[in-house]
Amino acid sequence: MLNPNPGLIIWTIVTFVLLLIFLKKFAWKPLLEALQKREESVKNSIERAEHAKQEAERLLEENRKQLERAGQEGQRILNENRALAEKLKEEIVYKANQQSRHMVEQAKQEIERDKEAALIQLRGEVATLAIQAAGIILDETLDENKHRKIVDTYLKGLPKN
Amino acid sequence: MYFSNPDTAVIHQTVADTLHTAAKTGEHGESGGNLFTGLLHHVYDSPKLDLPFIGEIELPHFAPVHIGNFSFDLSITKHVVFLWIAAVILLILAITAARKNSKRTVPTGFGNLVEVFVLFIRDEVAIPNMGPGGVKYLPYLLTTFFFILIMNLSGLVPYGATATGNVSVTGGLALIAFIMIQVSAIRAQGFGRYLAHLTGGVHWILWPIMIPIEVLGLFTKPFALMIRLFANMIGGHIVIVSLIGLIFVFQSYIIAPVPIAFVLGINFLELFVAFLQAYIFTMLTSLFMGLGMQAAHEEGVSDSHGH
Numbered sequence: 453m454l455n456p457n458p459g460l461i462i463w464t465i466v467t468f469v470l471l472l473i474f475l476k477k478f479a480w481k482p483l484l485e486a487l488q489k490r491e492e493s494v495k496n497s498i499e500r501a502e503h504a505k506q507e508a509e510r511l512l513e514e515n516r517k518q519l520e521r522a523g524q525e526g527q528r529i530l531n532e533n534r535a536l537a538e539k540l541k542e543e544i545v546y547k548a549n550q551q552s553r554h555m556v557e558q559a560k561q562e563i564e565r566d567k568e569a570a571l572i573q574l575r576g577e578v579a580t581l582a583i584q585a586a587g588i589i590l591d592e593t594l595d596e597n598k599h600r601k602i603v604d605t606y607l608k609g610l611p612k613n
Numbered sequence: 614m615y616f617s618n619p620d621t622a623v624i625h626q627t628v629a630d631t632l633h634t635a636a637k638t639g640e641h642g643e644s645g646g647n648l649f650t651g652l653l654h655h656v657y658d659s660p661k662l663d664l665p666f667i668g669e670i671e672l673p674h675f676a677p678v679h680i681g682n683f684s685f686d687l688s689i690t691k692h693v694v695f696l697w698i699a700a701v702i703l704l705i706l707a708i709t710a711a712r713k714n715s716k717r718t719v720p721t722g723f724g725n726l727v728e729v730f731v732l733f734i735r736d737e738v739a740i741p742n743m744g745p746g747g748v749k750y751l752p753y754l755l756t757t758f759f760f761i762l763i764m765n766l767s768g769l770v771p772y773g774a775t776a777t778g779n780v781s782v783t784g785g786l787a788l789i790a791f792i793m794i795q796v797s798a799i800r801a802q803g804f805g806r807y808l809a810h811l812t813g814g815v816h817w818i819l820w821p822i823m824i825p826i827e828v829l830g831l832f833t834k835p836f837a838l839m840i841r842l843f844a845n846m847i848g849g850h851i852v853i854v855s856l857i858g859l860i861f862v863f864q865s866y867i868i869a870p871v872p873i874a875f876v877l878g879i880n881f882l883e884l885f886v887a888f889l890q891a892y893i894f895t896m897l898t899s900l901f902m903g904l905g906m907q908a909a910h911e912e913g914v915s916d917s918h919g920h
Binding site (some may be wrong): 472474487 | 658677683684685687688692696697700703704707708710711712714715719720727728731732751753755756760776779780781782784785786788789
């Protein structure tokens with residue numbers, strides 16, 4: 453059993469070497485090449501997928517940021533407008549108040565002026581009436597100018613209103 | 614894996630004793646002994662080939678070729694036939710798988726099965742032991758693995774024989790492994806460094822001791838490969854023969870179910886061992902090749918530290 457048979461050793465070596473040559477050319481080379489090609493394509497696919505994922509994540513992040521920015525911008529515009537409106541309102545109200553006050557003041561002044569004019573006219577009327585009355589009473593006609601002087605002095609003695 | 618050798622040796626001894634007694638018993642019971650020795654002959658090489666339905670046929674016999682003092686008997690024996698059967702099966706299977714896998718991007722079925730082994734040899738055997746440079750020896754390792762595997766398995770088929778259960782076949786494979794180990798080492802580190810490595814890197818005074826040891830070391834590795842594969846493959850067969858032989862020793866049919874149950878168990882074990890030994894042979898070859906290829910690098914590092 454342990455006696456080596458040189459012929460069998462030679463047959464083994466010959467068979468093995470021929471087998472190696474044939475298999476290397478027709479089996480292992482195409483097999484290993486297909487394997488390597490596939491491994492490379494898998495690696496590339498994974499890399500591409502990874503890249504796409506990163507890109508998608510980046511875009512998502514960007515979108516999120518943009519959305520946030522837009523929200524902030526909208527809020528800011530809203531606040532600004534609200535403040536503006538508030539200011540405008542206050543201004544309008546203030547102006548209207550002022551105007552109304554002014555108008556009231558003007559009206560008052562007008563009234564005052566009219567009153568004064570009316571008083572002056574009244575005084576004149578009263579003087580004329582008084583003179584006429586005095587003339588009738590005294591039955592004598594005084595010098596118009598003299599009378600007017602007397603009445604005027606009298607009227608000046610009266611309180612202003 | 615290393616301890617399996619003494620184990621097999623023990624089994625071997627036991628088997629030899631059993632056979633001896635069995636042969637003696639066989640003399641008393643007439644046909645029993647003949648049957649038993651006939652059974653054992655299935656394990657050994659023979660110039661005859663058993664075929665189903667046809668019976669035994671004589672294989673061509675050639676006159677020995679004489680070269681100098683050596684004579685080579687190149688007769689076709691049973692194991693040569695099974696060597697060739699394994700080679701043809703492997704050629705068909707591997708080429709089919711290669712064709713299938715080249716056509717498709719995703720391998721399926723049989724192509725995928727072969728690829729699992731190819732990937733295993735590449736990623737778990739060649740690259741870890743030899744580094745990326747080992748890829749160029751992949752065809753050799755793959756051929757070794759599949760050839761041994763198919764030869765191992767062919768012994769489990771009815772009418773089959775295990776060519777790897779013959780020390781000459783494993784010797785031939787080990788011789789090729791020896792050549793590959795030296796070639797890969799020389800190619801990786803150059804012939805000068807390869808020779809320098811044989812000195813073991815010790816002081817020159819120690820060279821007369823070191824060089825024979827290193828040279829011996831070159832031969833023990835493939836020798837161990839040869840014995841390991843041979844002993845493992847024949848060991849299982851001899852155990853099976855011995856178990857079946859028990860039927861003849863006891864000369865009773867009643868005892869038959871017990872050995873047959875054991876034989877079934879051993880058969881499963883052999884199926885496992887067939888894969889295991891093909892893997893171990895390939896793995897150790899690539900390991901030895903890797904050691905030779907990396908020796909240069911390691912020595913360079915130790916040199917720069919030493920001086």
